[in-house]
Amino acid sequence: MSDHIVVARDLVKTYENGRTRALDGVTLEIRRGEFVAICGPSGSGKSTLLNLIGALDKPDSGELYVAGEDLMRSPGDLAHFRARKVGFIFQLHNLIPSLTALENVLIPTLGASPPSPLLKRAGRFPFPLGEGLGDRSDARARELLERVGLGDKAHRRPPELSGGERQRVAVARALVNNPEIVLADEPTGNLDSETEKHVLKLLKELQTERGVTLILVTHDPRVAQTADRVIEILDGRVTTPLCGR
């Protein structure tokens, strides 16, 4: 296995039948276990790049390998890839408001089964009706909630949690399936600077502790500075990083 978890060459992504060129030939490599910040002004293509890495969308052209998967050529919608390899954290409305913190953390475990072994798939497909409560994922979800400091709030619903607490639930959810990469799109964009620091510290700790690769999108230079490396995007291309300085 190569020590690069993300390899992108000449990635192009357009929207609206080519009228919007969101990514215009992005080439980059990210090492396993690295903490990389992607920064750049609004509309520069940061989220687009993150979504391609997380297989939420497909590039128009170029090459993209993530965690051993050829995302350019893999058929289908790659839900299994997202379930097993990736954890997502978004800026806002990450959580399902009607579910408790614990249930929100468990959501990824209800979603997809690994493509093999076949038997396991047959058993869970497509209605794992009785599954969930009391099994291993439940214990893992509780442990993660403890780890992000919300052990005592496991049964609260998002409206009863503060913004920072909600993002910590999202962090726990991103880790519940033991992903290789965590992709965070402005995870602290809506928090005050105190809470922001706290959540960033937590993310960084977990990244080191669990050896996951963390790719964090931000347009805030102070946030970018906390990363091992900064990649700057401007008009859909990688440029010399300025925001990390």
Next chain:
Amino acid sequence: MSFLGLILKNLWRHRIRSLLAITGISLGIATIIALGAIADGMEQNLIATLRSGKADFSIGQAHAPMIVLSSVPEARLYEIARWPEVGQAVGALVAFASFPGNPYFLTMGIEPEAFELGGVTLLAGRPFSKNAEDEVLLGKIAANTLALKPGDSVEIDLKKFRVVGIYETGNLLEDGGALLPLRALQGLKNRPSELTVILVRVNEGFSVEAVMARVEREYEGSLIPLRSAEEFNRNYQSLRLVRAGSWLVSLLALVIGGIGVMNTMIMSVFERTREIGILRAVGWRRVRVLALIMGESLALGALAAFVGTFLGWSGARAVTLLPQVRGLISPVYAPDLFAQALIIALGVGLVGGLYPAYRASHISPQEALRYE
């Protein structure tokens, strides 16, 4: 938390909306259950009415729209009674007559010789006397509701009759009615020489099937021999109409309920666009999203099946408590009726859920996550 738990939580989240959808479907289901149970009850009663006692089979008019509208010329009775294989053949006229407090009283015209074949047992009093024109026997339920006993007199279709006895056949409809001498009823209804059915007992040593086949052959197109419940159903259009009506209601319930569920589910999917985007982002496959929405929709149907069954059952019960129909209607709750209701309710869920579920499963996570 399980997948099923998630489905129920999602419905609970918009409980008013879910409740409205459930109410809509369950009213349809209730109608199906109530109509069906009452129709089944009436059907069984009619079947028993016209084929009771010791008769091997009965003969009615072919293609009559309704069994009480069957009309058989009395002359046929004398022809058939002469067949060597026929042990006994008797005629009965069934009509509705006006009794005090009930203008549609089930009244059967039958001669005393036919009591045994018709399964009539006397509980009190005596049978009609020879050539009596003004005597009536009351079924035990009828005697009870009308508060009459042998010796009393009663006005039937504005003519005075004397109650001479009380009988029982064990059939609710018959026991709630009255027996008149055949001639008397024919006169009262101005239907001389007319019968509703002929009851036939076949002599020992002859096959019932062969005699039935002979009836069919000799009176093809005018008379029909009937033995089983299914034969009644097949021959009598009214029961076919009731069945068709019940299926029509089912179909309407399916369409209206389906549209209601679809509307509910489309709204709910639309509101949850971002949420569904998140589900897809964290690795839910399309079919899992499809299953979630279909599950919600089917759960609405299943809940409506329970509520509707209860409502329909209570409704049919309430109808039987009405004094006007007491004794006339006894709903029959056949297992297939409940199965029919459950299938329809789930069908509504299925039909209503398909399109929203398809839409939900095709939400692009990338685009869904762009809108806050």
